[in-house]
Amino acid sequence: MSSTNSSVASLSTSASTGISSANSSIASLSTSTSTGISTAQSGVNSLSTGLSSTNSSVTSLSTSASTGISSANSSIASLSTSTSTGISTAQSGVNSLSTGLSSTNSAVASLSTSTSTGINSLSTGLSSTTSSIASLSTSTSTGLSTAGSNISSLSTGLSSLSTAVNGGGTKYFHTNSTQPDSQALGTNAIAVGPAATASGASSIAMGDNANASTGGAVAIGRTAVATGGQSVSIGVANTASGDGAVAIGDPNVATGTGAVALGANNSANGQGAVALGNANVATGTGSLALGNTSTAAAGGAIALGANAIASNANDVALGSGSVTATASPVGSALIAGQTYSFAGGLPTSVVSVGAPGAERQIVNVAAGRISATSTDAVNGSQMNAVTRALASLSTSTASALSTTQSGLSSLSTGLSSTNSSVSSLSTGLSTTSSNVSSLSTGLSTSQSGIASLSTGLSTTNDSLASLSTAITSGGIHANSVGGVSVGPGANASGANSTAVGGAASASGANATALGQASNASGDNSTALGQASSASGSGSTAVGQGASAPGDGASAFGQGAIASGTNATALGAHSTASAPNSVAIGANSVASEPNTVSFGSPDHERRLTNVAPGIGGTDAANMNQLRGVQSSVDQAARRAYSGVAAATALTMIPEVDPGKTIAVGIGAGSYQGYSASAIGVSVRFSDNLKAKLGVGMSGQGSTYGGGVSYQW
Structure with a gap:
């Protein structure tokens, strides 16, 4: 059979119809020979022995002999007789046996019973072989007959060809992938x-499955995606979907347009969000989240520090773990029975420097302006001044009450005495006014110095002119060394x-510009x-449209502006225009030097x-202010x-003459507070009398006494 392989193609073609017709014959064969076994020839025993040894190769036999079986229509009787001794020695030459069987024309009726078992298995094998051969003949009917002998070498060649494709490349540039x-x-x-x-x-896509789908977009890294116009996505699985997003x-x-997300697992969702x-999240227009797992959850919100959370629009959370809350209007308060209104009583958002149970001190706070319209923060020294003033007021009140005269008229006299003190105070101010006048004189004197300064500058101007000439003639040039630009039109x-x-x-030395149309011109x-x-x-x-024209200035957030020297603006559209000023929060304005602003008027x-x-x-916090208010x-x-x-004491009648x-007893009331008093007056003589009394109220007792001598 091994030598027959080369002609399998033609064998399968010619035998495809013969085997199918033989199957039906074999079924009837087993039935028709059931009665003829008794008359089987004497050589059946040797035939069954030979068939038993042939059983192990019946499967291959059934395949190779399919052509012979189709033409076997003669009686098997003479075959069984003539081959009873030859079958045992014919196993090695089955190919020639199959050829001999094609000429056999004896009847099948005398086939021995001992072969029925083998025929059943043979029938099964032929049945399954028939379906396989049929599909084989159909699918390979064209071309296989001439290609069959060469398929083995072709398979080997394809294997080595696949290896060559995977290792392909050019010098310094290689790929190892079967991807599209x-x-x-x-x-x-x-x-x-x-x-x-x-x-x-003009887009750029570099990396496994990188995708740059819009004009001027840059996507570098595995599965990096840049779908926004002129957006930039660099790293693994980064997505820049807004115009100019990074x-x-x-x-x-x-x-979102101009959104910026840098680091790991950050999300900037909103126009100008940063x-x-x-793992920081900035959600909303102009929101800003910096640190580790910080969250700016609304438009204009700012969260700075690990786990900081700015929950509401324009809120600011400063420091690790800081949390904002809803702004609560405080437009007025009742103090000592009187209602006072406050400036800035309708806050739009909140600035938090801690969390409940984890508060922080705010140190190095400059003194705030104190007026009916001021919204400045006050520091501890200002609170201390208020405390000292209250202590002085308490002492003065106690002294005045202790010296209260027995009659309202004497109280009036005391007030007159106080008036004279006020007059001297006024005089003191007049003296101060004269000092101001002398200050004015001093300034006038200084003006002459300013004039000389102006003259000096004029002299310097001449030098500058010559310096300008020297620079022009010198031809100073600045060459770019070590510059790197990426993107269409980048410079x-x-x-x-x-x-x-x-x-x-x-354009500045050591400058860095990242983002579409970004500009870093300062050194x-x-x-x-x-x-x-x-x-x-x-x-x-940092942020879409952010601007920092001041030296050492920092602007963070969409449209933030830090124009003052060393100024800092944090938040969307915040502005810090004065030197060393700080504006914190969306739309905050810091326009005075060395100030910190958390909002705007x-x-x-x-x-x-x-x-x-x-x-x-x-x-100072509200608890401290409430403490002062309580005082x-x-x-x-x-x-x-x-x-x-004191009024109640004055109402007690004195001892009459004689x-x-x-x-x-007496009673008195002032500003809603009432008191009662009891007193004793004694006349020792026509010229000498004395008076003692005590006034009582819910806040304590007042004692008084006096002696008068008349002549």
């Missing part, structure tokens, strides 16, 4: 990597500068985000979770009660 090819579908697009797709005009790290999502660090012209993104520009400046600008030396601008914020101040420049209320109650008690002793 990259596609650069957009005009002037670049696609590098398995299944990388750059479908936008997502860098593993994996970050920047959704999320920097790890890194400053020394050691970096520009990434469409039309990004880094050592950083501009991050679409259309961000850092023009001051050492300045930083008519848009103030509450400062929450503030620990009690200790140092002279620490911020004021207590002093007012005592003062009002004292006036009522009488020796008089005992009386």
Whole structure:
């Protein structure tokens, strides 16, 4: 049979019809020979022995002999007789036996019973072989007959061909992937990597399954996606889906125009939203989340620090674990029975520097302006001044009450005496006024010095003119060394500068511009985000449209502006225009030097979770203010009660002429506080009398006494 393999194709073609007809014959064969077994020839025993040894190869026999069986229509009787001794030795030559069987024409009726078992298994094998051969003949009927002898060598060649494809490449650039090819579908697009797709005009897609689908988009890294116009996605599985959005790290999502997400697992979802660090979430227009797992959950919200949460629009959470709450209007309060209105009583949002049970002190707070319209924070020294004033008031009140005369007329006299003190106070102010006049004179004198300063500057101007001439003739040039630019129209012209993104520009030395149309023109400046600008030396601008023109200034958030020297603006559209000023929160304005602003006029914020101040420049919280208010209320109650008690004492009638002793009671009221008094007056003689009394109120007792001598 092994030698027959080369002709299997022609065998399967010719035998495909014969085997199917033989199957039906074999079924009837087993039935028709059931009665003829008794007359079987004497040579059946040797035939059954020979067939038993042939049984193990019946399967291959049934396949190779299919052509012979189809033409076997003669009687098997003579076959069994003539081959009874030959079958045992014919096993090795089955091929020639199958040829001999084709000429056999004896009857099948005399086939022995001993072969029925073998025929059954043979029938089964032929049946399954028939279906296989039929499908084989159908699928390979064309071409297989001539290709069969060469298939083995072809299979070997294909195996080595597959190996060659996987290891292919050019020098310094190799691939090892069976993924689909990259596609650069957009005009002037670049696609590098398995299944990388750059479908936008001038887009760049580099990495396994990287996708840059819009004009000028840049996607670098495995499954990096840049679908926003001129967006930038760098790293594994980053997504930049807003126009000008930037997502860098593993994996970050920047959704919204100018959104920025840098680090790991950050999400910036909203126009101009910024999320920097790890697992931070900035949701809403102009929101800002920096740190680790911080959350800015609404438009204009700012969360700075690990686990900081700014829950409401324009809220600010400063510091690790800080949490904001809903702003609570406090437009007025009842103090000592009188209602007082407050400026900034309708806050729009909240600034938090801690959380309930985890408050922080705010230190190094400058003294705030104190007026009926001021919304400045006050520090500990200002609170201390109020406390001292209250203590002085309490002492003065006590002294005045102790010297209260027995009659209202004498009280009036005391007030007259006080008036004279006020006059001297006025005189003192007049003296101060004269000092101001002399100050004015001093300034006038200084003006002459200013004039000489002006003259000196004029002299310097001449030098500057010559300096300008020298520079012009000297031909000073600045060459870009070590600059790196990535993206359509990107330009890194400053020394050691970096520009990434469409039309990004880094012209300052050591400057970095990242994002579409970003501009870092100041030395050592950083501009991050679409259309961000850092023009001051050492300045930083982060967020869409953020601007830091001041030297050392920092602007964080969409449209934030830090124009003052060393100024800081945190939050969407916040503005810090004065030197060393800080504006915290969306739309906050810091326009005075060395100030911190948490809002703007008519848009103030509450400062929450503030620990009690200790140092002279620490911020005070409401508990401390309430403590002062409580002291004021207590002093007012005592003062009002004292006036009522003094009035009650004066209402006690004195001893009449000709009488020796008089005992009386009195009552008085002042500002809603009442008091009663009891007193005794004694006339020792016509010229000498004395009076003692005690006034009582809910706040305490007032004692008084007096002696008069008349002549």
